Amino acid sequence: xxxxxxxxxxxxxxxxxxxxxxxxxxxxxxxxxxxxxxxxxxxxxxxxxxxxxxxxxxxxxxxxxxxxxxxxxxxxxxxxxxxxxxxxxxxxxxxxxxxxxxxxxxxxxxxxxxx
Amino acid sequence: xxxxxxxxxxxxxxxxxxxxxxxxxxxxxxxxxxxxxxxxxxxxxxxxxxxxxxxxxxxxxxxxxxxxxxxxxxxxxxxxxxxxxxxxxxxxxxxxxxxxxxxxxxxxxxxxxxxxxxxxxxxxx
Numbered sequence: 001x002x003x004x005x006x007x008x009x010x011x012x013x014x015x016x017x018x019x020x021x022x023x024x025x026x027x028x029x030x031x032x033x034x035x036x037x038x039x040x041x042x043x044x045x046x047x048x049x050x051x052x053x054x055x056x057x058x059x060x061x062x063x064x065x066x067x068x069x070x071x072x073x074x075x076x077x078x079x080x081x082x083x084x085x086x087x088x089x090x091x092x093x094x095x096x097x098x099x100x101x102x103x104x105x106x107x108x109x110x111x112x113x114x115x
Numbered sequence: 116x117x118x119x120x121x122x123x124x125x126x127x128x129x130x131x132x133x134x135x136x137x138x139x140x141x142x143x144x145x146x147x148x149x150x151x152x153x154x155x156x157x158x159x160x161x162x163x164x165x166x167x168x169x170x171x172x173x174x175x176x177x178x179x180x181x182x183x184x185x186x187x188x189x190x191x192x193x194x195x196x197x198x199x200x201x202x203x204x205x206x207x208x209x210x211x212x213x214x215x216x217x218x219x220x221x222x223x224x225x226x227x228x229x230x231x232x233x234x235x236x237x238x239x240x
Contacts, residue, residue: 034228043121043208044159044231090158102149103210103229105158 002027002093004106012112019078021109023065023091026072032094033074034103035065037087044090050074051096061085086113118142119211121232128199129240136194136235138209144189145211149229150182153206165192199239208234 007022025031032051036044048059055067065076074091091106118141128134138148146167151159163184164172171184181203183195192211196203210229 036231041206041234041236043119043233044210046228046230049228102161102164103159104161107158110156 002031002095002104004091004093004104006089006091006106006109008109009107010110010112012114013081014114015083016080019063019076019081019085019111021076021089021091021111023074023076023106024072025074025091025093027093027095029096030069032096033065033067034092034094035059035063035074035076036090036092036105037061038090038108039087047076047089081111081113083113083115086111119209119230119232121207121209121235123235124233125236125238127238127240130200131198133195133197134199134237136196136207136209136237138192138194138211138232140190140211140213140230143211143213145192145213146189148186148192148209148211150184150192150194151208151210153208153234155206159208162194196237199237201239204237204239206234206236208232 003026005024034049035047037047038044047063048057050057050067058064063078065074067074088108088110090108092103094103120139122137126134148165150162152162153159161174162177165184165186167186167189173179181197186192210231212229213227
């Protein structure tokens, strides 16, 4: 069974500082990987995804993530945090062998930006 | 991008009543929709997979008689919480995945990420 672990339920950084949100997955085969952002009382918005090809994936709002097979990781980064980045972030994995139908989510990381 | 809507966005009901939540794909067809439940400050837990024209597939531990799912068309799935109780209070989110079109000459259809609805906040008094 697939699983996702997000290290750190809360991450706090200063405005302008580097954002690093960690995600490790467990899967018997290379999966599809996703990062979603959720603002209060809203649904999820896709930030970026890895399916195949280049392992460094660029997403919206200046975020990017790198798929590292050897480390089974898909950490999310942003060079310079903005106040509007404060939200909950979820890493998710999907089994490509099964048509990537279901998403298994990590427990989420709440990002706080300090002025 | 594709849009998924949910209605209502929030609902308050008395214990014992039933509540229906709609999930619609507004500009694409979705043979499969997914229903998730999210408790405060927690992650999303998949409840069931809704298949157009057939029975839903429920995850282990989810009561199918309590959470009725109907996927009558390619753009609409409904979740009905029957005889709701305070412990059913939660944030319910649906997602829908567009039917991929396989291009002639390519081995597989392209992968299309699922789109999520804005969620429905259910409070049972």
